[in-house]
Amino acid sequence: MATQYIIPIASGKGGVGKSTVSANLALALAKTGAAVGLMDADVYGPSIPTMLGITKPPEVDASNRIKPVEQHGLKVVSMGFFMKPGEAAIWRGPMLHKTVQQFLTGVAWGDLDYLIIDTPPGTGDVTLSLCQSIPLTGVVIVSTPQDIALNVAQRAIAMFKKLNAPILGIIENMSHYVCPRCGQREEIFGVGGARKTAERMAIPFLGEIPLSTPIRVASDEGKPIVLSQPESPGAKAFTAVASHLAAQAGLRAQQGAQVKVTF
Amino acid sequence: MSNTQAIPVEITRAGERDVKIRWQDGHESVYPARELRLKCPCAGCLDEVTGALRLIASSVPQDVHPLKIEQVGRYAVTIRWSDGHHTGIYAFDYLRKVCPCCSDKRQATSDK
Numbered sequence: 001m002a003t004q005y006i007i008p009i010a011s012g013k014g015g016v017g018k019s020t021v022s023a024n025l026a027l028a029l030a031k032t033g034a035a036v037g038l039m040d041a042d043v044y045g046p047s048i049p050t051m052l053g054i055t056k057p058p059e060v061d062a063s064n065r066i067k068p069v070e071q072h073g074l075k076v077v078s079m080g081f082f083m084k085p086g087e088a089a090i091w092r093g094p095m096l097h098k099t100v101q102q103f104l105t106g107v108a109w110g111d112l113d114y115l116i117i118d119t120p121p122g123t124g125d126v127t128l129s130l131c132q133s134i135p136l137t138g139v140v141i142v143s144t145p146q147d148i149a150l151n152v153a154q155r156a157i158a159m160f161k162k163l164n165a166p167i168l169g170i171i172e173n174m175s176h177y178v179c180p181r182c183g184q185r186e187e188i189f190g191v192g193g194a195r196k197t198a199e200r201m202a203i204p205f206l207g208e209i210p211l212s213t214p215i216r217v218a219s220d221e222g223k224p225i226v227l228s229q230p231e232s233p234g235a236k237a238f239t240a241v242a243s244h245l246a247a248q249a250g251l252r253a254q255q256g257a258q259v260k261v262t263f
Numbered sequence: 264m265s266n267t268q269a270i271p272v273e274i275t276r277a278g279e280r281d282v283k284i285r286w287q288d289g290h291e292s293v294y295p296a297r298e299l300r301l302k303c304p305c306a307g308c309l310d311e312v313t314g315a316l317r318l319i320a321s322s323v324p325q326d327v328h329p330l331k332i333e334q335v336g337r338y339a340v341t342i343r344w345s346d347g348h349h350t351g352i353y354a355f356d357y358l359r360k361v362c363p364c365c366s367d368k369r370q371a372t373s374d375k
Contacts, residue, residue, distance in 0.1 A: 131336045132352075164270070164338035164355065260273040261340065263282065263332035 003037070003112040005137040005249040007168065008130055010160075012152025014121035017173040018142050019047045020219050021209065022118035024235075025140075027226040028242035030073045034113035037068060037075040039103050041130065042120045043089045043096060046080030053222020057081050065108040072227055077107050093125040100129040114249075122152075123159040131163040138168035138252045140206065140245065145172055145193035153194075157201065166255075168206070168248040170198045171241055175208035178233070204248055207241040210234060269359035274340060280328035284358060292362035296328040300344055302361050303351035 009022040022038065030036040040048035048054075052071045058081055059067045068075035079099065083089060091099075109115065119127050130136065139160050143153040157167055172194035177186040188211060198205035209215075215234040218225040225235045270287045277283035280296040300323055303309070308318035324346055331343040339354040359365070 131338070133336065135334075135337050162338070163336060165336065259271050259334060260275075261332055261334055262273070262275045263329060 003109065003115045005113065005253060006115045006117070006134055007137055007140060007245070007249060008041075008117040008119050008127070009140045009142060010119045010127060010156055011121050011142045011149075012123075012154070012156040013143070013149045016121075016142050016144050016149055017209070018042075018121070019051060019118050020215065020224070021140075021142050021171060021173055021238075021241075022116050023048060023051045023219065023224045024215075024226045024238040025242050025245065026074050026114070026116045027072060027224055028239045029114050029116070029246065031226070031239075032242075032246070034246075035075075035111060036073075037077075037109050037112045037115040039107075039115060039117045040076070040078035040080060041100060041103060041117050041126050043079045043091065043099060043126060044120050046078045046083070048076060048078045048118055049080040050222065051219045051224060052076060054078075054081075061108055065106055066102075067108050072223070075109060075112070077103055096125040097129045100126055101133060104133055123156055127156075127159070128163075131160070131165050135258065136165045137249050138166035140168050141170045141203075142173050143170060143194050143197070144174045144189045145187075145191050146189045147193065149189075150193050150197050154197065154201070157203070166252050167203045168245060168252060169204035170194050171206045172208045174211040177211045180213065204244070206244045206248070207237060209237045209241065269355050271355055271358075274332060280326075282329060282332070284362075286359065290362075290365075292358070292364065294358075294361075294363060297323065297325065298363065299329075299342070299353075300327045300346070300348070303348065304353060304357060305348075305351040307350060308348075 009018050011018050026036050026038040038048060040046050054069050054071050054076060056069065058069045061067050066077060068077045117130065141153050141157060143149045160167055174189055176191050177188050179186065195205045210233060212234045214229060214232055215225045218228045225232060226238050229235055271284045272287055273285045275283050277293045282294045282299060284292045301318065301320055310317050327344055327346050329342045330345055332340050335341050335352050339352045341352050343349045
């Protein structure tokens, strides 16, 4: 597998919209002409297949490697492909580690410009395995503007610092709500918290994504907003974040010299 | 948060058995093989909770040496030892902290 940038999308708290952000960012990057893979490593709640409207399981090639499902121009592998609907993954660490390994090395990704990885929330086994298995380009942190989400996000950032995985930036999701009828802006979770946290921690701020019904509906229907309504404010927000992310990834890749191990 | 993490440029051999690390700041550390084996930070060698040494030094052969050193992500290496041990993940920060010449210096300063 030759992949230029490997970027996990992580958070501290759950439910902040990592999967929606991952799917839309992957699609926005693919729109620029890049070859993009999307790995859904959220073993507990894989939601990428639903968001991208994938119903067929992946095939296995002659050398027994999983062939990613191609959908909307992305190469996709998800834990959801290997579980029946309604089934649960009740696994301890070693199984999770094995699955991560399998998704990284047992999948015929081909040559990619970006591999975007949707992770489970927090600082658990899957995220740790990712940091131990491959030299990541850098991690993107998704948070809502609430203090409670930002506090936990900071713990996740501390974990990545400890593992020497660079932070490419923070995205503020569910940043504000614009009423579709009257156009009034409602700051449900407060606003600007992620930007302030990023400034304080000297981490790039990648942008704000509004809380909007069309984003949610598009994801539920299997055609994320970047594809279905590219001119909407939501899609434009994702596109802007994706271009900041691409710039940060390029910067990091130049700085991150590999350690030479000859023993 | 400052970014003062210790990052090696090269990890290679020193003589037959010992390990040499050249760091980004130009410093060079040489780790005698057996000393590095005795500093294994894995949960079997070092108690996870108390930090007490569990490894019994006399059980480690005098001529123990690394067979293979592999990188772990961007932050550590793992060493496959000639005595069969292989579970230690040596973070770069940890390796820099236990650099023999640097810890000698620290010792000397605290003795004064």
